[in-house]
Amino acid sequence: MARVRYGARSEAEIAAARAAGARLPDIWSTGVVAVWESDPDAVAAVLPPPLKPTTRPLVRVNISKVDLPGYPLGAGSFAVAAAHDGVEGWYPLVMPMTHERALIGGREVYGEPKKLGEVTVERDGLVVRAVLARHGIAFVEVRGAVSGDLPLPEPATKTDFYFKFLPGVDGSGFDAGPVLVHCLRDERVRRLERVTGDVVLRESMYDPVADLPVRELVGITLGEKTTGQRGRVVEHVDARALLPYVHQRYDDPRQILDGPPEGSV
Template sequence: MVRVRYGPRSEEETTRAREASTRLPDIWSTGVTAVWETDPEVVAEVLPPPLKPGERPLVRVSVSKVDLPGYPLGAGSVAVAARHGDAEGWYPLVMPMTHERALIGGREVFGEPKKLGEVTVERGSDGALRAALARHGVAFVEIRGTVGGALPLPEPADKLDFYLKFLPAVDGQGFDAEPVLVHCLRHERVRELMAVDGEVVLRESAYDPVADLPVRRLVEITLGEKTSDQKGRVAERLGAADVLPYVHQRYDDAAQVLDGPPEGSLSEGSD
């Protein structure tokens, strides 16, 4: 009988696929990271309960090209500093990905707020650097600058991200399953790190309103090569009423185009 590939897999095939996924080789990425201080009240506004703002009102943008076997991946993230109880970490608001494979796995397994988008990392022979995240024709975050000297390599470290994992209801009313807060722990290693002298540009976007997180003080911009692995766990089960007001962070809501930017939301580093 001819094998029908959409048919059920045997227990042996299922086990082999699961074991293979746990033995991935080191995957290195080349990326630009920018960190800045924004308005404390803005960070507090975007965090769903039970998350609270971190010690400083920080925003972190990562724009990377990932050396995935078989095809390159562009991956980005815009996150704010947050805490859950005594745990300090980051709460990503949007994570543009250039391929559906990376998008679906992260959203369905961990609850990551991934969306298809354009990710650019360009470095000229003269040291000029440009990195950008774009969707719907708008580069809503752009980092521009010049690559400087090498920085001391940090020791391997654990980094924590917080995600909301939920499944919208079939009838459009609430959720089909109980929402959960996920702790995603990454063990990160860095093999190259360089300083960047530059600026962060935020542009107005109806679907990705990062411009509401103005650059009040630029902390740092770096260019580096990193690798990490990750594992997640359900840290807390959440009530639907607490999560529903934040569902639009995950999905493009057509009604968002009716929202205007708040006055003074764009910083001096915006155009």
């Protein structure tokens, strides 16, 4: 009988796949990173317990083109500063990706809030433009001009916080207890430039990041980096406390009834 590809793999095949994954070469990305101070109450409002705000209500958007072997990937992350058990890091609210391949591992293994979207990073001479878009709405745009080189930072390990869970089959609660994941990212940078510009947040019923306004821009950079990551479950979390935040992971159609933020044009 010809091989049935959906059939069970042998132990040798499984071991070979794991070994190949462990030998992946460095994958470099070119990306724009913008950081700003936002409304402290808004930042606190999006953090599920046991995450807590840090001393500064920072928001970070990362918009990148990733040189994956075989085809390029657009990858984005919109995150707020958070702390847990003495560790400071970032809690991403939405992570648009341009390919399904990038969604699967992140969502299923780590609990990353990845969604299919459009990611644009453009440079024309000194002019830079980076955009995150979904459902035809460019909900984040970073634009500006390169204004000089920056010193390369030392290799560093940064932490992202994720909640890993499965919604209940019966439509309520979870099928198993949700867990909090610390994802450690080992980052090396080979090029870094300062960008003088601004950040535009546009109203979207599906990605309401406009609720986290730019109060004071900390900085914008354009850089090339490679990142490796590893994760660990640090604690089981209270399902009842997490449930009110689950809509962050999905396109909740009820958000269409929400009005735009006060003061928006």
